[in-house]
Amino acid sequence: MNTTALTLDALACGRGGRRVLDGLSLQVAWGQCVVLRGPNGVGKTTLLRTLAGLQAPVAGQVLCQSDDIAFGGHADAVKPTLTARENLDFWASLYGGADTRAALAAFGLTALSHRPAAALSAGQKRRLGLARMLVTGRKLWLLDEPTASLDAAAAAEFAGILQSHLDRGGAAVVATHVDLGVAATPLDLAPFATTRSITPAFDEVFA
Amino acid sequence: MIQVFTRDLRLAVRAGGGFGLALAFFLIVIFLVPLGVGPGSATLSAIAGGILWVAALLACLLSLDRMFTADWEDGSLDVLVTAPLPLEGLVLAKAAAHWVTTGLPLALVAPGLALLLNAPVDSLWAVGVGLLLGTPALSVIGAFGAALTLGVKRGGLLLSILVLPLYVPTLIFGAEAVRRAGSGAGADTPLMLLAAVTFGVLAILPFAAAAALRVSVR
Secondary structure, X not given: OOOEEEEEEEEEEEEOOEEEEEEEEEEEEOOOEEEEEOOOOOOHHHHHHHHHOOOOOOEEEXXXXXXXXXXXXXXXXXXXXXXXXHHHHHHHXXXXXXXXHHHHHHOOOHHHOOOEHHHXXXXXXXXXXXXXXXXXXXXXXXXXXXXXXXXXXHHHHHHHHHHHHHHOOOXXXXXXXXXXXXXXXXEEOHHHEOOOEOOOOOOOOOO | OHHHHHHHXXXXXXXXXXXXXXXXXXXXXXXXXXXXXXXXXXXXXXXXXXHHHHHHHHHHHHOOOHHHHHHHHOXXXXXXXHOOOOHHHHHHHHXXXXXXXXXXHXXXXXXXXXXXXXXXHHHHHHHHHHHHXXXXXXHHHHXXXXXXXXXXXXXXXXXXXXXXXXXXXXXXHHHHHHHHHHOOOOOHHHHHHHHHHHHHHHHHHHHHHHHHHHHHHO
């Protein structure tokens, strides 16, 4: 096992034909949580998607084990016609069968487990989406606004779950505007923001 | 792969999943044709194979545009792409689920419907076997088209325009098998060619569809 969960080396990310971030170098150790800060549009989501491997870096590199990563975007990846339990069971089986019952209990969803996800509130769906991170069994969580639409109690509950994930030697990169309530290293992305256009040699589509 | 396949089947039979829509569409088209061309049994008998196959192609198109779009909209596709499953496997699993919910039911009921169109009794087996061999190609080609048009507004229309020309070989060999079986000429050759098209697209298009998906998710 590497001593660092994630290393970024002079990373540049692009979106819509423009560079948004440039020259970003960073090391994330196991047990560390990095919180991405910066105004809307600075490139927090773009950075997370680049880290997850959903898009290629414009320059520089991302060094990590791709089978460490669990990606939680701002959509919940919840199917409305499946029950909460079925949704989570699917992801658990795809990632190799972790305990869905414990994950549902951790997010206070046990009573709702047989309810179709369409009947859940936005906050409950969010909790179900976050419970997916637990059943993946992955060690490096990439989270985009995890506490959006969570009430104060659920956000505190999530902070506890994230803290125990870090205590078990996991790591997390979280984009958020609120205080998570977890000891975290803040990373302000504003100094890395750029509007330079992507060099013509870089093919954004087929990189 | 098997997990994605069973999940897609489950989603298809739940509310709004669209299971049976293709079949109902197919039935209606087959019932409409005699109303349009008249009840002349000689005419119907001559065009039965072609009508069945054209109706099958159109029925297959109905649910194609939801194949990846539904997962893309709710964020599932991002998670599936980062999951420990090759994208080619994801494409195959989704195409297989599409085939089981559309192509397979069509192949099962088509021989009965061929009788309604006064198709020669000798050709009924070629209708069923032909559709069984040919419809997997429709689902796989469709998956490729769906991956290409993912994220495009009104992508369903674009998808039809992209995919229908690619269905031409399957249509030609499928309808030819029915015609030959009906005239006693032996349908082996077109059926083998039909199977060849299916195996060919199964071997190549999952890779193309996976490449298209990688471009679409960014």
